[in-house]
Amino acid sequence: MARTAVIPRPKLAVEYWLLTYRRNWKGSILTSFLSPVLFLAAMGLGLGSLVDAEVGSGRDLGGLDYLDFLAPGLLAGNAMMLAVNESTYPVLGGFKWYRTYVAMASSPLRGRDILLGHFTYMAFRVTLASFVFLGVMAAFGAVSSPLAVLAPICAALCGMAFATPTAAFVATRINADNFSTYTRFVVMPMFLFSGIFYPVSQLPIVLEQIAWLTPVWHGVRLCRALSTGSGMEWELIGHLAYLVALILIGTLIASRTFTRRLYE
Amino acid sequence: MSLIAAWGLSKQFGDFTAVDGIDFEVERGEVFGFLGPNGAGKSSTMRMIGCVSDPSGGALRILGMDPSREGTNIRSRLGVVPQQDNLDEELSVAENLYVYGRYFDLPRSVLRTRIAELLDFVQLSERASDHVEPLSGGMKRRLTIARALISEPEVLLLDEPTTGLDPQARHVVWERLWTLKRQGVTQVLTTHYMDEAEQLCDRLVVMDRGKIVAEGSPRQLIERYSTREVVELRAHDQVSVLTDALRRLGERSDGYSGDPLYERVEELPDRVLLYTDHGERMVAQLGEVKPESVLVRRSTLEDVFLHLTGRTLVD
């Protein structure tokens, strides 16, 4: 019998993830909303009043109020955290616990369709959460430029620059043993030392240079520039290129580790 | 031309050889089985046929294509029931069929009718909107079979379709597989139940430690490797004493025909098996040998396996 060959597309894999999302989108949006509210209230307003009194919107923060300085940094940091969550347990689960990937692998989908499908969904989740974050920032009065509407996209890129290499690594793991070590000693330090809470120029030069290498520092710089409308055009392109490069490399490696694991 | 053909097919995991150079062919419309104990290499073979595992050696052709180059095209024409269910437990029964059908790029309208038909076929229509998680093992297995059929595959691969199911649930599955066979669906299945192999398979290969040790229809295999009947003698503590006595008895010939009394004797931990074409006649001539109980039965594939490998299938 004549049959047309199926054209495998990542889109077909995304549909699965969207179907599962439909079941818990309300809770997911609520979390995306509460997290920035708590952070901005506690640190932006609470801690910020202290900082502003001491530093007095000083030169160290580039002439910004602490809230205006912190909020876009947190936007990027939050995207990173979310992306790390989405690319650890759910990815291992796809191979091991829920075996979603395994089921997909027996269909015409290929390793790279399966992975691009999941990455697309992660990007969707992180972008959505980042837009909610931006909304909360605006409500706190922490947005001072119309360019800020682009910040969630940059935050999502920052998140995916983490998610893709993380997923590539997770695909080589048999169990979740190293995950908490990874979040505690890799992700958390980046959250704390990459210019979200204070400029990295406050750090010893060695730490400052290390911070430049982390994707989150680039994400923070981007989001901050867009949210406050403070120029830095050429620098921005550099940051964007760095994040996109990491995403491409991560996806390439993940394509290998996923395919190897699924079709060993 | 056969639908599936393998020559010297092998699969290696590091130094370990899971499938060790096997040859087989599956013809259109037949039900072909791999019968073998745990670790025989059945799943490894099925995964290669399902194009989710690259052969380490030999050649494999599926639907005339090479799996290493056309895995996607081949998979679009196969239906797979893996050994371990991988349904989405949080989605509903119907949603499971829907998403899987979408992986094959089947249009929504087609899926809607097919899902209804398939749920009817596997007797799960009433559960269509229920979550999968609380379903019984047999229901999940039937749902996995329905899922494998969503793309109207030319070949259905079933890796241990009824392992872990109670007898009643097994019969429901068998009955569905017979129906598919009548509809002309080619099926390749693995099992370590000899009754399943006898019930379902037109032709099968017996696998042991990565190798094929025999091939044929269930009847052919029994004729070739076993006798018509088997006498089972039980003796809990003294099987070896019983075996010795039976061996001495075997030096005599049959009082009726003058042929040897039996062809072979096999000793198992709790019983001794005598292979003969005339069970009752054998029992009548046991004489001094007094086992705890005696049973005459027909030969099965279990006996074929025992003869070929010296071991039982299910331990």
Ligand SMILES: Nc1ncnc2c1ncn2[C@@H]1O[C@H](COP(=O)(O)OP(=O)(O)OP(=O)(O)O)[C@@H](O)[C@H]1O
């Ligand atoms: N991914 C793997 N890595 C290493 N060894 C493996 C792998 N898959 C299977 N094996 C080994 O290969 C051998 C054959 O396994 P396989 O699963 O094919 O057997 P099987 O006949 O399906 O057995 P069962 O009845 O238990 O399902 C086993 O010894 C198993 O441990």
Ligand SMILES: [Mg+2]
């Ligand atoms: Mg198996």
